[in-house]
Structures are given as structure tokens and as C-alpha cells.
Amino acid sequence: MEDKLNLDLEDFSSEPFLDELVKEITENDPSLLIGIFVAIAVVIITIVLLKFLLGSKKKRNAVLLVGxxxxxxxxLFSRLLVGKLIQTVTSSKDSKAPYRAKNEKGTTWTLVDIPGHDSLRSRFLEKFMESARAIVFVVDSSMFQKEVKEVAEFLYTLLTDSVLMNNAPTFLIACNKQDINTAKSAxxxxxxLEKELTTLRLTRSAALTSQDGSVRSVLYLGKKGKDFEFSQLPVRVEFLECSARSSDKDADAKIEALEKSLAKL
Known part of the structure; x- marks a missing residue:
């Protein structure tokens, strides 16, 4: 065996050497050759899995505006994109556009405006849910007292969805319309909302039917035996104040807090 392996460098790079080496290993210890192949297979599988996982993360680049x-x-969608006051109407379909975050990297997200009507939003959420890097949940601060139950119900649906929570997007609760006198603080x-969600948790069923009729599992909100708090969630939740429309038509919108949060994603 020593004579066969004691080859010149010139022979080392040749195909006959490789054939001879494989033959030598096979004859003396077949299990060694199997081990080599197994090791190579493990490396290949690891690379494929890493590419798949990293690819999945890259796909979650959408920032959803919901409410x-x-x-x-x-x-708010138009303010973030172009910084101007644009007259809008109630949306009946989704709108999306690239948004460049105000950070050093200039990170680009796909900003998506999801219709707010309850008969439409579920369908569009299903469409973009798996690509969500962050969810900006917009609340009308000036009408909050009247809408608190409906706001809590919508938020509950999002925070207990197993698919959404598995992807762990950041939740930014944007308390909008702070320029109006009747606006409530963040x-x-x-x-x-924590009080309302604690009550709502007692009345909701343990399953949610998706658009295709299948049953989607629903997670328990918060910790059992304790009143609900946003700090109990497995995702980051941040409350911030903003105003897409200023009381002074010529003044800039107050959306700096939201822009800073988006820059940190």
C-alpha cells in the first residue's frame, strides 16, 4: 500500500491517481468511502437548507398598512412615499410601491396599503401575510372611543393567527390623527386595547376559518391566568403617535416617529 500511495506530485493531479485512491480505500476499508459520501451529502443538504431559509427571510420584505x-x-401611504398631502378615497383594492427607509443603508421595503373594509381586508391580508416584515396597524385616535371594540377585534385576529405569529413581523400601532383635539394618546x-383584548379573549373561538374554507389554528393571546399585556406577545409591538394630515394645510405631516421605527426594521 505504501508503494502505491508514494506517488510523484505529477501523478497526484492525474485521474489515474484518483481512480487508484478510490480503489485502495474500497479494498482496504469500504466503510471509509461510504463515510466520505455521507459527509459530502450532509454538506450539500446543509447548503440547500441554508439557501432556502435565507431565501424565505428575504421574501418577507413587505410593510403592510392595515386598520x-x-x-x-x-x-399615510402617500405621505411615506412622496411626502405630500394627496386627497384620497376609501380603498377597495390594495396599493403597493417601493419605500426607501430613512436609514444609512437605504433599505427598501414594499409598502402595501390594505383596504380597511371588513368584507375585503381578510382576502388581501391572506395575499400578503406571509411576506410581511412589519405591520403598521393604523388607529384613528380621534374616534378611538367609538371604535375601540372593532379595533380590538381586528387586532385580535392578527395577533392570534398562527401563520402570522410564526413569521414574527414587527407590529407598529400608529395612533394617527393626533392633530385633532379629541385624539387619544398612544x-x-x-x-x-389591553383591557378590551382581555375581555375579547374569553369570547373568541379557538379556530379561524380562512378564505379557502380551511381551518387555521389560532394561538392563545397572551399568558393564561393573567390579564393581557402587549409585552406578553412573541413579537415586538410598538405604539407611536403620528398625523398624516396636519391641522395647518401648509404644514408638514407628523410622521417622524413612524419613519424612525421603519428605519430600524
Missing amino acids: LCDAGKTL KLIQQQ
């Missing part, structure tokens, strides 16, 4: 009708989503909105 009830007239919460100001579409106006802190008060958070406190009232």
Missing part, C-alpha cells in the same frame, strides 16, 4: 376604514391608511390607546 379600519377612514383611519388614514391611504393618506399610552391611553394601549391601555384600553
Whole structure:
């Protein structure tokens, strides 16, 4: 065996050497050759899995603007994209466009405006849910007292969806219309939503039917035996105040807090 393996460098690079080496290994220890093939297979499978996982993460580059009708989503959408006040109407279909975050990297997200009508939003959420890197849940702060139950119900649906929670997008609760005198603060909105979600948790069923008729599993909201708090969730939730429309038509919108949060994604 020593004579056969004691070859010149010139022979080392030749195909006959490789054939001879494989033959030598096979004759003396067949299990060694099997081990080599297994090791190579493991490396290949690992590379494929890493590419798949990294590819999946890259696909989650959408920032979804969601909320009830007239919460100001579409106006906020245009403010983020072009920085201008654009007259809008209630959306009946999704709108999307590339949004460049205000950070050093200039990260680009796909900003998606989801219709707020309850008969439409589920269908569009299904379409973009798996690609969501963040969800901007827009709340009309000036009408919150009247809409708190409906806001909580919509938010509950999102926060207990197993597919959405598995992807763990960041939740930015944008308390919009802070320029109006009757607007509630982000802190008060958070406190009232926690109380409403605690009550709602007792009345909701343990399954949710998706658009195709299949049953989607629903997670338990928060911790059992304790009143609900957003800090109990497996995702990051941030409450912030903003105003897509200023009380002064010539003044800039107050969306800096939202832009900073999007820059940190």
C-alpha cells in the first residue's frame, strides 16, 4: 500500500491517481468511502437548507398598512412615499410601491396599503401575510372611543393567527390623527386595547376559518391566568403617535416617529 500511495506530485493531479485512491480505500476499508459520501451529502443538504431559509427571510420584505376604514391608511401611504398631502378615497383594492427607509443603508421595503373594509381586508391580508416584515396597524385616535371594540377585534385576529405569529413581523400601532383635539394618546390607546383584548379573549373561538374554507389554528393571546399585556406577545409591538394630515394645510405631516421605527426594521 505504501508503494502505491508514494506517488510523484505529477501523478497526484492525474485521474489515474484518483481512480487508484478510490480503489485502495474500497479494498482496504469500504466503510471509509461510504463515510466520505455521507459527509459530502450532509454538506450539500446543509447548503440547500441554508439557501432556502435565507431565501424565505428575504421574501418577507413587505410593510403592510392595515386598520379600519377612514383611519388614514391611504393618506399615510402617500405621505411615506412622496411626502405630500394627496386627497384620497376609501380603498377597495390594495396599493403597493417601493419605500426607501430613512436609514444609512437605504433599505427598501414594499409598502402595501390594505383596504380597511371588513368584507375585503381578510382576502388581501391572506395575499400578503406571509411576506410581511412589519405591520403598521393604523388607529384613528380621534374616534378611538367609538371604535375601540372593532379595533380590538381586528387586532385580535392578527395577533392570534398562527401563520402570522410564526413569521414574527414587527407590529407598529400608529395612533394617527393626533392633530385633532379629541385624539387619544398612544399610552391611553394601549391601555384600553389591553383591557378590551382581555375581555375579547374569553369570547373568541379557538379556530379561524380562512378564505379557502380551511381551518387555521389560532394561538392563545397572551399568558393564561393573567390579564393581557402587549409585552406578553412573541413579537415586538410598538405604539407611536403620528398625523398624516396636519391641522395647518401648509404644514408638514407628523410622521417622524413612524419613519424612525421603519428605519430600524
